[in-house]
Amino acid sequence: MNSAPPDGGAALRAIGWPFPGVPEEAGDPAWAAAMAAHPQARPARVMAQHRSGYLVAEGPVEGGAVESLPEWQRPKFPPEQRPAVGDWVLVEEASIVALLPRRSVIKRGAAGEHYRQQVIAANVDVVLVVCGLDADFNPRRIERYLLLVRGGGAQPVVVLTKADRADADVDAALAALAGVAGADVPVLAVDARDRDSVAVLETWLRPGVSAVLVGSSGAGKSTLTNSLLGSERMKTGEVRSSDERGRHTTTHRALIPLPSGACLIDTPGMRELKPTGEEDLAEGGFAEVEALAQQCRFRDCRHEQEPGCAVRAAIESGALDPARYASYLKLRDEVGAAAGKLAGRRGSKRDEKALGKAPNKRLDDRYGKR
CATH class of the missing domain: 2.30.30.140 (SH3 type barrels.)
Structure with a gap:
């Protein structure tokens, strides 16, 4: 240059x-x-x-x-x-x-039968996983977000919005996420409409930092963005009273400079969070389950009725939540299936390249290179 x-x-x-x-x-x-x-x-x-x-x-x-x-x-x-x-x-x-x-790159498996990857955001330092303290609250979905985020090279921060609701049980939500988030993932409860409340996020939104908001529709991402901006720039909407599901108010991804000197990427709500097949369950938040599996008496233990199963023992003693273990099994199978599709796609691309070169090679063998 x-x-x-x-x-x-x-x-x-x-x-x-x-x-x-x-x-x-x-x-x-x-x-x-x-x-x-x-x-x-x-x-x-x-x-x-x-x-x-x-x-x-x-x-x-x-x-x-x-x-x-x-x-x-x-x-x-x-x-x-x-x-x-x-x-x-x-x-x-x-x-x-x-x-x-x-x-860094945060991505997911795209919706549909055919294997594709979709980039959510690139070159981000922090991912704010936004979840409302209403019917939107779902520890299992947060597990999925953390699995995708940790594999992308960014710092996840869980932000629980709607802490001002009369029926919001912040303590119960924090307890439910204690085993999900782990000691390295901050979990913060805020009122997304209150600038003083969201000021707690400034620790992760310093000058030069790039952050992205992810979460389902109606979780409060656009409201949170407006509070961080100090102006009503992003369109917001009410959740449906029938099921407390949100409507899409953000229709595309956009990067917005904040007054703090950080940059924020607001994203549309995502209802489907499919793994790409590149995730590591141990590094993605399930290290305790993976460690227990290593302690089983038999290396090929299926954690069902086998003697000396450390995983079953942990569930029976209350040290491991059965719902978390069920989520681990589901994600393990999904990651494995996606990894197989990814390997197949890469293999087919190698075959296509080889076939593309083959005619030229035959001509070279017959006539010589020019």
Whole structure:
């Protein structure tokens, strides 16, 4: 690149640029190599994703529309390899010329029968898992979020909204999540409409930090965003009184600079949380169950009627919640099935490449290389 911006990169750092300078002090060989390959390009961050292009910004101001690379529009191009909100790209004129390597990525298995991955957000430091203290409260769903988040390289923080409700039992909710979250995951109860209440989140929303909000519709993500912004920027809606289910008020992912100096990505509610097959149950929050399984007398113990089963003993003694163990088994099977589909997809791609090269090889053998 020709030179650093005149402000020394302060504008980029305001939207999460992870390095002290641009680009000479990038400090990451992969990023430095990508920028060296496009010396006329400027770094920018994806603020919103549209069908054929992106909205990107080079500072905490309104971004501009840019076109994507042609190959990203091909139907068979892996969706997880396209830029997502939070990604850093290199831009020339009004077109993206390169996607910079991701430092973290939060993704899930996309809905549908065919295996696909969907990126929720890229290059985030903190994931705020938002759950309401009403009918939305579901420890099993929070387990799924934590499994996906921990595998993505970001710090999860569970935020329980609607703590102001008359029927909200904060102590019971915290107790229910004690074994789910573990000692390394903060669990905070807030009134999302109260700026003073949500100020407790400022510890994780310091200048330069990139965070993403995830949770179901109606959990209070947009209300929380408005309180953090200090203005009614995001559209909010009421939950249905019949079942306390929320309606989608956020329809697309968008990156928003906060007054604290952090950046926040608000996402649409997600009803389905499928693993990608790349998750590790031990690192994803089920370390205690995995450790118990290692203590069983038999290595192939199915934790049913076998003698010396440490898992069954823990359940019978009350040390392990049966519901948590049932959730572990369900997620273990889902991760295993997704891993099998992922391996099959990677194998088929290798076969396609080999078949594509075969005709050329036969021509080379017959006529020689030119």
